[in-house]
Amino acid sequence: xxxxxxxxxxxxxxxxxxxxxxxxxxxxxxxxxxxxxxxxxxxxxxxxxxxxxxxxxxxxxxxxxxxxxxxxxxxxxxxxxxxxxxxxxxxxxxxxxxxxxxxxxxxxxxxxxxxxxxxxxxxxxxxxxxxxxxxxxxxxxxxxxxxxxxxxxxxxxxxxxxxxxxxxxxxxxxxxxxxxxxxxxxxxxxxxxxxxxxxxxxxxxxxxxxxxxxxxxxxxxxxxxxxxxxxxxxxxxxxxxxxxxxxxxxxxxxxxxxxxxxxxxxxxxxxxxxxxxxxxxxxxxxxxxxxxxxxxxxxxxxxxxxxxxxxxxxxxxxxxxxxxxxxxxxxxxxxxxxxxxxxxxxxxxxxxxxxxxxxxxxxxxxxxxxxxxxxxxxxxxxxxxxxxxxxxxxxxxxxx
Amino acid sequence: xxxxxxxxxxxxxxxxxxxxxxxxxxxxxxxxxxxxxxxxxxxxxxxxxxxxxxxxxxxxxxxxxxxxxxxxxxxxxxxxxxxxxxxxxxxxxxxxxxxxxxxxxxxxxxxxxxxxxxxxxxxxxxxxxxxxxxxxxxxxxxxxxxxxxxxxxxxxxxxxxxxxxxxxxxxxxxxxxxxxxxxxxxxxxxxxxxxxxxxxxxxxxxxxxxxxxxxxxxxxxxxxxxxxxxxxxxxxxxxxxxxxxxxxxxxxxxxxxxxxxxxxxxxxxxxxxxxxxxxxxxxxxxxxx
Numbered sequence: 001x002x003x004x005x006x007x008x009x010x011x012x013x014x015x016x017x018x019x020x021x022x023x024x025x026x027x028x029x030x031x032x033x034x035x036x037x038x039x040x041x042x043x044x045x046x047x048x049x050x051x052x053x054x055x056x057x058x059x060x061x062x063x064x065x066x067x068x069x070x071x072x073x074x075x076x077x078x079x080x081x082x083x084x085x086x087x088x089x090x091x092x093x094x095x096x097x098x099x100x101x102x103x104x105x106x107x108x109x110x111x112x113x114x115x116x117x118x119x120x121x122x123x124x125x126x127x128x129x130x131x132x133x134x135x136x137x138x139x140x141x142x143x144x145x146x147x148x149x150x151x152x153x154x155x156x157x158x159x160x161x162x163x164x165x166x167x168x169x170x171x172x173x174x175x176x177x178x179x180x181x182x183x184x185x186x187x188x189x190x191x192x193x194x195x196x197x198x199x200x201x202x203x204x205x206x207x208x209x210x211x212x213x214x215x216x217x218x219x220x221x222x223x224x225x226x227x228x229x230x231x232x233x234x235x236x237x238x239x240x241x242x243x244x245x246x247x248x249x250x251x252x253x254x255x256x257x258x259x260x261x262x263x264x265x266x267x268x269x270x271x272x273x274x275x276x277x278x279x280x281x282x283x284x285x286x287x288x289x290x291x292x293x294x295x296x297x298x299x300x301x302x303x304x305x306x307x308x309x310x311x312x313x314x315x316x317x318x319x320x321x322x323x324x325x326x327x328x329x330x331x332x333x334x335x336x337x338x339x340x341x342x343x344x345x346x347x348x349x350x351x352x353x354x355x356x357x358x359x360x361x362x363x364x365x366x367x368x369x370x371x372x373x374x375x376x377x378x379x380x381x382x383x384x385x386x387x388x389x390x391x392x393x394x395x396x397x398x399x400x
Numbered sequence: 401x402x403x404x405x406x407x408x409x410x411x412x413x414x415x416x417x418x419x420x421x422x423x424x425x426x427x428x429x430x431x432x433x434x435x436x437x438x439x440x441x442x443x444x445x446x447x448x449x450x451x452x453x454x455x456x457x458x459x460x461x462x463x464x465x466x467x468x469x470x471x472x473x474x475x476x477x478x479x480x481x482x483x484x485x486x487x488x489x490x491x492x493x494x495x496x497x498x499x500x501x502x503x504x505x506x507x508x509x510x511x512x513x514x515x516x517x518x519x520x521x522x523x524x525x526x527x528x529x530x531x532x533x534x535x536x537x538x539x540x541x542x543x544x545x546x547x548x549x550x551x552x553x554x555x556x557x558x559x560x561x562x563x564x565x566x567x568x569x570x571x572x573x574x575x576x577x578x579x580x581x582x583x584x585x586x587x588x589x590x591x592x593x594x595x596x597x598x599x600x601x602x603x604x605x606x607x608x609x610x611x612x613x614x615x616x617x618x619x620x621x622x623x624x625x626x627x628x629x630x631x632x633x634x635x636x637x638x639x640x641x642x643x644x645x646x647x648x649x650x651x652x653x654x655x656x657x658x659x660x661x662x663x664x665x666x667x668x669x670x671x672x673x674x675x676x677x678x679x680x681x682x683x684x685x686x687x688x689x
Binding site: 208214217236249250265266 | 403407411413510515517519607608609611616618620648649658659661662
């Protein structure tokens with residue numbers, strides 16, 4: 001028995017060996033195609049984000065119809081993980097181990113992607129352009145196979161702090177933040193910019209738990225501190241509660257609001273559009289609602305593409321940001337030329353220089369290097385007028 | 401010092417929220433001796449029913465009345481369909497059913513009405529009072545809680561039906577022997593608890609915004625409040641709700657910081673229950689074997 005098993009093993013090894021050797025060189029790549037994987041919620045509580053994956057699928061379909069990249073078509077496997085980390089792990093393993101994709105692209109969710117980060121780095125598979133705002137994706141020293149894309153929460157806080165430093169007459173800042181990685185990224189960003197001034201400038205911070213029914217107590221506390229500026233790092237519901245409570249108690253701080261909660265229909269209008277007047281947010285995308293972009297060529301190209309390859313879809317800004325990400329991947333793959341090994345894909349992702357993406361605000365350029373895994377580090381500020389966001393000032397850059 | 405009173409007031413306002421849901425928990429406990437983990441989601445679902453009615457043009461009080469009646473019917477239906485077959489099942493099975501119900505109702509709300517927050521009107525308006533420290537919606541919530549408290553207390557204390565319900569919860573076999581319809585009483589208990597929860601949901605939604613997870617945090621505090629005050633006493637539950645709100649706010653602002661305010665409130669409760677296991681106003685029950 002033992003003898004026969006050994007024989008079988010040798011035979012199997014012999015059969016598999018050439019395939020293994022080739023796969024090790026350029027997994028997921030043939031002469032005519034590149035296989036790319038993604039996990040994203042098409043179902044469950046975060047399914048609204050699924051449209052980003054749909055926009056990307058449409059883009060790759062268009063690309064394939066016009067010849068692909070370097071003669072190779074893109075086989076884009078975008079699968080549903082329901083925003084649930086255990087399913088992310090299962091689907092990611094399947095994509096790597098049975099589908100043998102070249103890299104992962106634009107997978108969504110901080111918790112979901114954290115669950116597979118270690119695995120992907122151990123397997124040396126590029127975890128490219130992770131679709132969340134957490135800052136931890138830019139850690140090339142410890143996780144050289146992982147890179148984010150959008151400005152991180154920390155970058156946004158840095159931009160806010162820079163604006164505050166330049167324009168504030170006094171310097172008494174209060175911070176309301178969610179007590180987790182998301183909220184703490186903002187505190188860290190403010191600290192990055194203020195440095196030794198932090199303790200003098202930030203006179204009060206208050207955190208809340210996601211289980212807290214209201215943030216009234218925190219707002220009352222922050223107002224009592226005498227602060228005249230407030231940074232709110234909160235998700236939709238607590239942000240809306242904070243905006244309403246601030247108006248009710250007649251507090252008028254210069255109010256900076258995390259971009260997680262700047263959507264008018266989701267936060268500002270439920271909180272009372274008038275209550276929110278004067279709030280400052282940060283933007284990096286050309287939003288469709290801005291009349292300035294009515295005839296913009298970059299957006300028009302995208303709309304024409306969507307009309308053909310995503311017919312009947314009700315387009316929103318999430319689609320646009322998914323498209324922006326796909327354009328960056330196209331650039332990476334083009335830079336790779338004929339060497340589509342996982343090593344080279346990662347090398348080229350860390351080698352983007354002044355890439356301009358036509359749906360990002362003018363002046364915002366994508367830059368990466370082996371030490372800088374923050375592709376977008378610039379944002380522009382905007383003020384809520386009671387009916388719309390009005391951009392002002394120059395594009396500001398976060399610190400490294 | 402002014403800040404201190406502000407925190408107390410804000411604590412009373414959120415305490416009112418906990419108290420109103422705690423009342424629904426006491427109601428179901430009085431009627432069935434179970435703790436219903438789905439009570440919060442049932443209240444959320446009721447609030448969504450009211451929201452749907454108002455969106456389709458029904459005026460506020462009409463929607464309010466219809467929702468209370470519908471919720472009563474739904475509560476009784478849940479008892480008939482889900483719990484009746486499990487009348488003799490072990491407690492663990494029931495907990496499984498309650499948690500399943502919680503998940504189903506939560507997902508159902510999200511599926512039908514999506515997960516974004518929605519503003520919900522309050523019959524008391526949302527004018528800021530006392531310099532914005534309390535809104536008229538919050539004061540209204542507290543007032544409605546007290547009215548419900550009196551109604552529930554009077555119902556259990558002075559009506560034959562209330563007495564029968566208490567009897568069934570304590571000892572179904574003996575109750576049946578003296579001619580009480582046990583099944584009907586249990587269904588009635590579920591219906592009433594759902595109706596009380598519906599009122600709580602419609603009062604809470606204007607304060608915290610309506611969303612499918614509206615009650616998940618509040619339920620924790622309401623449990624804490626009900627346990628602190630005594631699960632078998634509506635006055636205790638309301639008192640407990642207010643105490644939790646105030647302890648949490650004052651402790652968060654002055655003693656331990658916002659990060660530990662929930663832990664502090666729960667530690668206080670654990671301490672009280674060690675000294676007085678049946679809660680501040682609860683009665684210790686002795687059963688003869």
